[in-house]
């Protein structure tokens with residue numbers, strides 16, 4: 001019941017702020033961050049997004065998706081956030097969202113740029129859409145390496161309902177989540193680990209809890225296949241950044257089509273990462 005009330009509140013929020021920040025569109029494909037976390041310990045990233053192939057909240061398949069990180073010596077995972085003191089900025093223009101942090105968590109260790117690119121995969125059709133997230137993190141030190149873990153979390157609610165979803169591992173780091181005529185995907189290429197659990201705010205070990213609690217967690221490659229249930233899942237990348245170096249990771253989301261970007265897109269995205277490295281140096 002609490003969750004239903006939250007959904008109603010989000011829908012009301014959309015109705016009153018149709019042109020607010022946070023939408024990207026391409027044809028009938030539509031993705032929206034309703035809100036992003038305002039602090040590193042916020043839980044709002046878990047209920048932050050909507051994703052539809054039919055141009056609006058109608059046909060919404062997603063409850064939330066967001067990114068967390070763990071820096072050396074940290075005692076928990078932290079949310080990327082809009083908190084002050086990080087040089088944070090965000091733009092949403094056409095089919096591209098760009099969020100950037102010149103100093104993640106004000107720790108003086110890492111900068112980050114997160115880009116979301118949406119594609120309409122079926123022209124006038126209203127059933128297929130794809131979003132590719134590209135996260136580039138850069139070591140701010142020119143003398144010391146930096147070990148950082150990144151986490152990308154997704155909470156699909158296929159058919160717009162929390163219940164009834166079934167999930168399988170389609171291939172390495174590529175989850176399929178479906179109900180009825182809708183098949184979605186969550187892709188985390190080159191991830192070191194993944195995990196799927198039923199949605200929960202309290203169950204120890206549930207992936208949603210692992211992102212936001214005050215404990216260090218590493219994903220354990222469990223939970224697939226599973227269903228019918230209320231799907232939540234995440235990927236983890238363990239990165240070792242050279243002094244002044246960058247790493248790029250991708251997160252793919254799709255409705256009724258593959259979440260794997262075209263090779264040309266992947267190449268362009270990789271090139272974008274290289275450009276970022278050159279600028280940094």
Ligand SMILES: [Ca+2]
Pocket residue numbers: 157158159160161162163164165179
């Ligand atoms: Ca469902």
Ligand SMILES: [Ca+2]
Pocket residue numbers: 076077209210211212213214215216217
């Ligand atoms: Ca945790």
Ligand SMILES: [Ca+2]
Pocket residue numbers: 063155156157158162199230231232
């Ligand atoms: Ca779900």
